[in-house]
Amino acid sequence: xQRVTQPEKLLSVFKGAPVELKCNYSYSGSPExxxxxxxxxxxxxxxxxxxSRESIKGFTADLNKGETSFHLKKPxxxxxxxxMYYCALSEGGGNKLTFGTGxxxxxxx
Amino acid sequence: xxxxSQHPSRVICKSxxxxxxxxxxxxxxxxxxxxYRQFPKKSLMLMATSNEGSKxxxxxxxxxxxxxxxxxxxxxxxxxxxxxxxxxxxxxxxSASPGLAGGGIQYxxxxxxxSVL
Numbered sequence: 001x002q003r004v005t006q007p008e009k010l011l012s013v014f015k016g017a018p019v020e021l022k023c024n025y026s027y028s029g030s031p032e033x034x035x036x037x038x039x040x041x042x043x044x045x046x047x048x049x050x051x052s053r054e055s056i057k058g059f060t061a062d063l064n065k066g067e068t069s070f071h072l073k074k075p076x077x078x079x080x081x082x083x084m085y086y087c088a089l090s091e092g093g094g095n096k097l098t099f100g101t102g103x104x105x106x107x108x109x
Numbered sequence: 110x111x112x113x114s115q116h117p118s119r120v121i122c123k124s125x126x127x128x129x130x131x132x133x134x135x136x137x138x139x140x141x142x143x144x145y146r147q148f149p150k151k152s153l154m155l156m157a158t159s160n161e162g163s164k165x166x167x168x169x170x171x172x173x174x175x176x177x178x179x180x181x182x183x184x185x186x187x188x189x190x191x192x193x194x195x196x197x198x199x200x201x202x203x204s205a206s207p208g209l210a211g212g213g214i215q216y217x218x219x220x221x222x223x224s225v226l
Contacts, residue, residue: 032213044153044202044217051212086152090213096143097215101152 002027004089006100013077014108021072021103023061023087032090033063033070034097039083047072047085057081077107111137113205115218122193123226130188130221132203139205142186143215144178147200159186193225 003026013019025031035047048056050063050070061072070087087100112135122128132142141160145153157178159165165178175197177189186205190197200222204215 034214036217043219044204046214046216049212049214095213096155096158098155099152 004100012106019074019077023070034088036086111216113218119222121224134205138183140208141206143204145202
């Protein structure tokens, strides 16, 4: 069965510092990986997906199949990045998502 | 972007009553809808996957007779918590996916806070 691990419940960084939110997964096939974000008092929304290979709001994430990781990175954190971040895995084809436990990112001034 | 409406946002009910939660995709057709439950400070736990016109697929440990799911159209799915008890109190979230046409992305509702007295 697939599993997604986010080892950090809370990550605090100062504004302008680099950010790395860790995500590891276990899945025997070829997964699709996503990062979803939930800002305060808002619904969960897609941040980015590995297939797109794009940078959203300055965030990037590279799928490393050797290390089975999909870490989320941003070189310079902004205050508005403070939110809950969930890594998620799909078997593909619009199938169900398996979520990690989430990491609360707090960007301090 | 795609919008998913979930109603009600909050409901309080007496133990033993049933509660219906609606999930609507407002500007796209959702071939698949998903229902999640989120416990305080925990991740989202998938309860069931619902495809339009067919029976829902429930995850292990989720009682199908307790949590009735209906996906009557491509824009509406409902979750009915039958004979609710205090332990059913939780935050329920739905999502909708346009399927492969939409890259398999799920769009989430704002959630429903259920409190059973």
